[in-house]
Amino acid sequence: MPHFLITNDDGVNSPGLLALAQALREIGDVSILAPHRNWSVTGHNKTMHKPLRVWSVTLADGSEAMTTDGAPSDCVALAAMGLIQYPIDVVISGINNRPNLGDDITYSGTVAAAMEGAIHGYPAMAVSIDEGEPYHWQTAARAAAYLAQMLLQNGGMPAGALLNINVPNLPEGQIKGYEVTRLGQRRYHDELVIRHDPAGKPYYWIGGGPPSSVLEPGADVHSLAHGFVSVTPLSLDMTHDRFLDALRGWFSQPLNH
Numbered sequence: 001m002p003h004f005l006i007t008n009d010d011g012v013n014s015p016g017l018l019a020l021a022q023a024l025r026e027i028g029d030v031s032i033l034a035p036h037r038n039w040s041v042t043g044h045n046k047t048m049h050k051p052l053r054v055w056s057v058t059l060a061d062g063s064e065a066m067t068t069d070g071a072p073s074d075c076v077a078l079a080a081m082g083l084i085q086y087p088i089d090v091v092i093s094g095i096n097n098r099p100n101l102g103d104d105i106t107y108s109g110t111v112a113a114a115m116e117g118a119i120h121g122y123p124a125m126a127v128s129i130d131e132g133e134p135y136h137w138q139t140a141a142r143a144a145a146y147l148a149q150m151l152l153q154n155g156g157m158p159a160g161a162l163l164n165i166n167v168p169n170l171p172e173g174q175i176k177g178y179e180v181t182r183l184g185q186r187r188y189h190d191e192l193v194i195r196h197d198p199a200g201k202p203y204y205w206i207g208g209g210p211p212s213s214v215l216e217p218g219a220d221v222h223s224l225a226h227g228f229v230s231v232t233p234l235s236l237d238m239t240h241d242r243f244l245d246a247l248r249g250w251f252s253q254p255l256n257h
């Protein structure tokens with residue numbers, strides 16, 4: 001039986017994590033170590049300046065999980081470095097309660113946990129569902145289980161690779177299929193909201209509406225918008241390969257003053 005380590009960034013009591021655990025228990029053994037609070041949009045953390053506590057909690061279905069005051073990426077690091085002694089086959093982070101598309105992945109605690117898995121040498125996947133009530137968690141949970149089985153059947157992934165999966169928030173029968181995609185483009189509509197505290201000092205909110213998507217075929221945003229599960233291979237190596245030669249060219253001539 002494969003052994004799955006589950007974490008997330010929405011917190012150990014999120015319904016997405018429970019749905020994922022229940023789907024994976026049908027195909028393997030599951031260990032859960034997830035943050036006690038919501039760490040959404042906190043990026044990739046390594047807690048080095050304070051100790052971390054780990055304790056047991058009971059999930060809504062009566063099953064046991066471990067939780068911590070650390071970040072999603074800390075959960076994976078703790079497990080990898082010996083907190084979970086039974087060898088881990090796949091690290092799965094999610095199911096996040098909103099999509100992680102395009103540049104979202106740089107903010108995402110869900111994706112950061114999968115990145116931490118890849119750093120420790122595990123095949124890792126981040127799983128997110130499109131936003132909106134009612135949530136079709138089962139659709140995303142079964143997609144995650146299917147992709148985990150496919151990953152194991154294919155012998156894992158290259159070093160430094162991880163999968164970023166986004167699932168439409170639809171009943172399972174309405175999913176059109178799976179598409180392998182590139183990261184697409186998100187347009188953020190952030191605006192700075194300035195208010196004043198009782199002492200008259202300004203404080204700031206980064207506000208604005210939800211991001212919109214540039215619907216280019218082949219992009220994660222396009223697949224999700226069209227009812228497909230988007231499967232994007234990500235790389236820990238963030239080198240911009242196409243820019244390397246041009247950048248070297250900068251150094252082949254002196255600066256003009």
Ligand SMILES: [Mn+2]
Nearest residue numbers: 009010040096
């Ligand atoms: Mn989240």
